[in-house]
Amino acid sequence: MDVRLADSGLNPAAELAAFSAAHGAAGGIVSFLGQVRAEGGVEALELRHFAPLTLPGMTALAEQAQERWSLAGLLIIHRVGVVRPAEPIVLVAAAARHRRDAFAAVDFAMDHLKSDSWFWKREKIAGEWRWIEPRVQDHVDRERWRGE
Amino acid sequence: MARLLFLGRLEDIAGAAEMHLPLPAPTPLAEVIARLPDDLAAAVSAPRIRLAVNGVLCVFPEPIIAVADELAFLPPVSGG
Numbered sequence: 001m002d003v004r005l006a007d008s009g010l011n012p013a014a015e016l017a018a019f020s021a022a023h024g025a026a027g028g029i030v031s032f033l034g035q036v037r038a039e040g041g042v043e044a045l046e047l048r049h050f051a052p053l054t055l056p057g058m059t060a061l062a063e064q065a066q067e068r069w070s071l072a073g074l075l076i077i078h079r080v081g082v083v084r085p086a087e088p089i090v091l092v093a094a095a096a097r098h099r100r101d102a103f104a105a106v107d108f109a110m111d112h113l114k115s116d117s118w119f120w121k122r123e124k125i126a127g128e129w130r131w132i133e134p135r136v137q138d139h140v141d142r143e144r145w146r147g148e
Numbered sequence: 149m150a151r152l153l154f155l156g157r158l159e160d161i162a163g164a165a166e167m168h169l170p171l172p173a174p175t176p177l178a179e180v181i182a183r184l185p186d187d188l189a190a191a192v193s194a195p196r197i198r199l200a201v202n203g204v205l206c207v208f209p210e211p212i213i214a215v216a217d218e219l220a221f222l223p224p225v226s227g228g
Contacts (some may be wrong), residue, residue, distance in 0.1 A: 039158065120155055120226055132226040134224045
């Protein structure tokens with residue numbers, strides 16, 4: 001299990017190559033890469049976190065995923081700081097003997113990262129920073145996993 | 149000196165990400181909040197604001213704040 005915050009560049013290709021090499025015996029690897037949408041005149045996104053809670057919360061989330069599905073490995077890397085359009089924000093990858101475990105674990109981790117993790121996001125449009133409010137859809141997505 | 153941290157949009161209302169508040173003695177949270185400017189006091193008292201004292205989420209509503217505690221006011225998160 002490898003869970004990290006990255007305060008500067010995140011290189012998804014290099015991270016995935018290393019993850020694949022570390023889990024060569026797994027039957028499959030599923031990954032999700034989230035990046036800043038290049039739309040709506042957004043010049044930059046800033047991700048703030050609260051160190052005492054953010055990484056421990058992500059680690060607890062990864063542990064839940066590992067208990068729930070049969071995984072050989074799980075990687076979660078989340079950017080903090082200022083990120084530009086088209087740059088990566090989050091990379092989640094799961095290695096498993098069977099693909100469904102890997103797909104489900106990545107989907108689960110993403111839904112919880114979006115709704116439960118201690119990140120606050122603001123975006124810069126036309127030179128002005130504006131905080132982004134929570135999205136109802138993110139909570140709906142997370143609720144899918146309850147009681148399953 | 150207690151250290152108050154304002155996360156997310158609370159930073160804009162506070163005008164700074166952190167503030168230092170001299171506390172002569174352990175003080176109930178409500179009294180600490182009452183010493184903040186009105187708009188900030190209202191914002192940190194909103195129902196969905198969580199509080200962490202010294203990095204630990206507060207589960208009981210009315211903690212007593214020690215003179216050197218760090219208080220972080222955490223608004224709803226806005227997605228990873």
